[in-house]
């Protein structure tokens with residue numbers, strides 16, 4: 540079976556050394572030495588300040604909403620946040636879970652990111668934030684979004700779960716927004732098994748979030764404010780330190796896979812239009828086929844040869860009934876989500892497997908037209 544993705548497993552010897560250290564120190568969590576080391580190393584690698592490691596990418600979003608005051612309701616009415624329906628469920632469900640109503644605004648049909656021109660019309664007196672996603676690592680129109688946020692005094696929290704290491708105009712893409720969040724889930728480009736991080740624009744927001752991830756506790760006998768448990772532990776950090784050491788090799792292997800697909804797929808398909816100011820991180824290989832029928836046939840055809848291509852992201856999140864306000868006004872997201880598949884990509888995938896996948900997809904066109 541060729542899965543759509545495989546977690547990157549770093550050097551076992553190196554991981555063992557870190558685990559030996561954990562056993563010696565007998566310190567397993569609560570801002571341990573390895574969490575501190577990974578924080579420094581990630582700030583350096585990503586070229587950012589104010590990075591906070593957390594237990595997973597969903598809590599990263601929720602802590603960011605709280606730290607930036609999006610969720611604290613001053614009225615009886617739910618606050619709203621404008622977001623994209625073309626994402627993983629956690630983008631919208633994290634809002635809903637925190638009592639913030641997601642309001643879906645359509646995506647651009649080429650970049651598949653939130654269309655800034657449509658945001659204005661969706662703003663109401665309850666809107667508190669914009670939560671765009673750099674989907675598949677593709678940078679959003681960050682300047683246009685910043686302008687709107689400033690005009691209407693809204694917070695911007697980028698779900699940058701897919702955008703590890705992406706540069707925009709020569710600087711980290713994560714510097715945009717009041718906060719940008721990362722997921723370090725096992726299937727992500729950089730991972731800690733489970734894990735995540737928030738990059739804050741302002742130091743005071745980082746400091747508030749630091750308290751929030753540890754129950755609001757600030758001293759042996761002081762509980763300063765409402766908090767939750769969102770701490771990363773030492774085993775997660777050990778994995779992250781090992782994965783980070785090998786990230787360059789991992790990324791160049793993935794670049795090879797990505798280019799192999801791009802060079803050899805002759806099938807009529809649409810690739811994502813990449814933001815011309817941004818670099819690529821080769822996290823995913825999404826493509827949009829001509830119709831939903833063709834997409835279903837290709838997924839089935841690949842399944843028949845034991846290849847796990849996935850319809851990702853499907854369905855469009857406005858169609859998830861417990862989330863949606865049933866706007867129905869997001870035709871681009873519905874269209875793209877019906878016709879998209881993500882092809883297998885991971886560093887250890889073999890060229891011969893890629894060739895098999897490519898000829899299956901190309902061959903499909905020859906038979907069915």
Ligand SMILES: *Cc1c(COP(=O)(O)O)cnc(C)c1O
Nearest residue numbers: 595596597627629630700722724
């Ligand atoms: C993976 C992902 C998340 C959730 O991250 P977890 O670490 O799994 O909690 C959120 N948003 C997007 C876009 C994701 O892909």
